[in-house]
Amino acid sequence: MPYFVGTGAHVLPKHLTRRLVDGARMAWKRLLSYRKQQWAFEDYPIVVRRQSFDGVPDHAEHQSRYWARVLGWLIDETAPTKSEALTRLRDRYEMRKQLRVEEGKPIPRPGAKVPIQFASRTRIDAHGELADDFIHRVLELEWALITDESSLWDFTDDGSIKGFQDRISLLYGVAVYDIESGNLATILDRIAAERGA
Numbered sequence: 217m218p219y220f221v222g223t224g225a226h227v228l229p230k231h232l233t234r235r236l237v238d239g240a241r242m243a244w245k246r247l248l249s250y251r252k253q254q255w256a257f258e259d260y261p262i263v264v265r266r267q268s269f270d271g272v273p274d275h276a277e278h279q280s281r282y283w284a285r286v287l288g289w290l291i292d293e294t295a296p297t298k299s300e301a302l303t304r305l306r307d308r309y310e311m312r313k314q315l316r317v318e319e320g321k322p323i324p325r326p327g328a329k330v331p332i333q334f335a336s337r338t339r340i341d342a343h344g345e346l347a348d349d350f351i352h353r354v355l356e357l358e359w360a361l362i363t364d365e366s367s368l369w370d371f372t373d374d375g376s377i378k379g380f381q382d383r384i385s386l387l388y389g390v391a392v393y394d395i396e397s398g399n400l401a402t403i404l405d406r407i408a409a410e411r412g413a
Contacts, residue, residue: 246327368398
């Protein structure tokens, strides 16, 4: 049964109300952004929502209980608490901002919609069967979309990539503990180089 907000003849479905509120938040933050030349995390429209999960009582803890997002830029994070979700979101924002600076791209204006761009797969595609084997045996997935920017960190739930690094060492006989970024393309490059040697 859909949730509704309002009374009498002016009842809106909850998802439509959220869209309207999020749109207003984006417009407001965009308007305010014209007062500055450089923007910080606080200048962006941010939402934090408590999530519900089937089979998990609302009062129970869950690793993804709170979801936080920078609206328009589609940067989001989940965490068990609201404050942790915001902290993770801030860190993800800073990382994405720094990446854009390094690539010579402009920082998106608060409230603007940033088009989704898929990262290159040139390095991953160069490894073909090895990449498929890695997805199955290391990530333990039937299928995954990985790009040259994908990292082991994208696939961990416990905040550590050591389990993956141990599995890579065991399966391929290659140590990747020094690749702290967990970048998959770099790891595949090393595996291929050491296996070819």
